[in-house]
Amino acid sequence: MIHAQNRRHFGTTAAALGLTAVLPAWLSCANAQTVEDIKKKGELTVGLLVDFPPYGTLNSSNQPDGYDADVARLLAKDLGVKLKLVPVTGPNRIPFLITNKVDLLVASLAITPERAKQVQFSKPYAAATIVLYGLKKLPIKSPADLKALRVGVARASTQDIALTAVAPEGTEIRRFDDDASAMQALMSGQVDAIGCSTTVAAQIAKRAPANTYEEKFVLRQQEMAVALRPGQTELLKAVNDFVERNKANGELNKLYQKWLGTDFPVMKGS
Template identity: 40%
Template sequence: MTGRHWLAAAALAALCAALPSGGAKADLLDDIMKAKKIRIATDLAIPPSGMVDANMKPTGSDVETAQLLAKDWGLELEFVQTTGATRIPNVQTGKADIIISTLSVTPERAKVIDFTKPYAALQSVVGCLKSLPIKDWADLKGKAIAVSRGTTQDTTLTNMKDRDLRIARYDDDATMVTAAVSGQADCVATSATIVNQIGVKNPSRAFEPKVLITNFDLAIGLRQGEPRLKEKLNEWISANLKNGKLNEIYRKFHGSDLPAEMRS
């Protein structure tokens, strides 16, 4: 090896040694701030969390939460329309930066994405027509229960093989609610808030929560390996739980306060 070649090789070795193991990695928080825009996956077909108003503008508790975040960070907000089944793929593929869309925290989801601390809560129930005499799981045996595909309710009921439940899957919450409103489904598995919305759309088919599935924490979802973004989101959530802004948004659309332990 000539002297010139030796010096070039030494310089290259020194440069490689100075680089972090695995090479430089892009940081999503830096990318968001540089673009001055945040892309948030939100389902706009699950009132009152996400919907469009009479002027076709996004509204709802998740919508206002996303808007508050973008405003506080001084960013332009881009909504990425999603469904229950596409929320997680949206951040995994880089189509969206984060998810604010009634995303409950589960061990299965935590294997593929990261979660912030909770910003809201969700009561998951089986709701049926008020006229149906249903009080517990035994009363639901053999009855068709509509669920939105890919949701925690879908997963939970699918795993209840010993209860002999009939599950009717719909692509999203909007079509599931339409099935209930139109008489195609007499029972649905979803949030208590959505159950109560069915009677608003069709008073002659008022639904009510019948059986509690579980209580879920709702958190912001993001792709794995973004600790700086997760930390900044957690700081924002803590500040807005403490100042009451997140509770105000929740009460405005859901008619109740967030759990006391979440607000303290």
């Protein structure tokens, strides 16, 4: 639990969690991969979340699945290599990438200026709306109404950053390891509301009794992109070409319809 007086200091720290210290330029370049390197290896290793349905989840066989997984499968097929999916969490996504545990991330990573100092972002391949979602009985209409309430978020996430930026002094922000933990905290009464995506909110609504929770207000609109290590100019171009080609041919729209039940969104970053 983070007390109110430490909230803003911790929020700044939390925003950096998962964003490891900037590596020396020579090390970043040494870790750069090309398309040819991946083809020689014969395998693309992709980090993705498995607690963020429908973008990332586990199927009935306990294997990674979801929109992000299907995008990764499409990318590996495009490169002509096998795919290895590696589950990651919100806080460890970028460390896994920077330390070469994965080749790239298709992990619902929102594009932010802070993260852009650590990784290279592709053109966006998905979007999400982050909302404040809480008990219907509580009159929460704006950030000002959060004072003296307990609000949960996934640590080092964009919802953590967005909530910390607007919550007034007196808000008790509780940070959890992932969206699943924040969701459980809300449903078990540990917090009054959480910052989460509309897709996570929909999952809660399915599990909870009718009219228990509701969306209060929008915290942030975010676009997600594939993340690569710095210095991978050629691989970045290949990923950007992949995104543009599969937007144009309708493949990403098919995956959006499959997992989100809607058309691929129009995005400013695209």
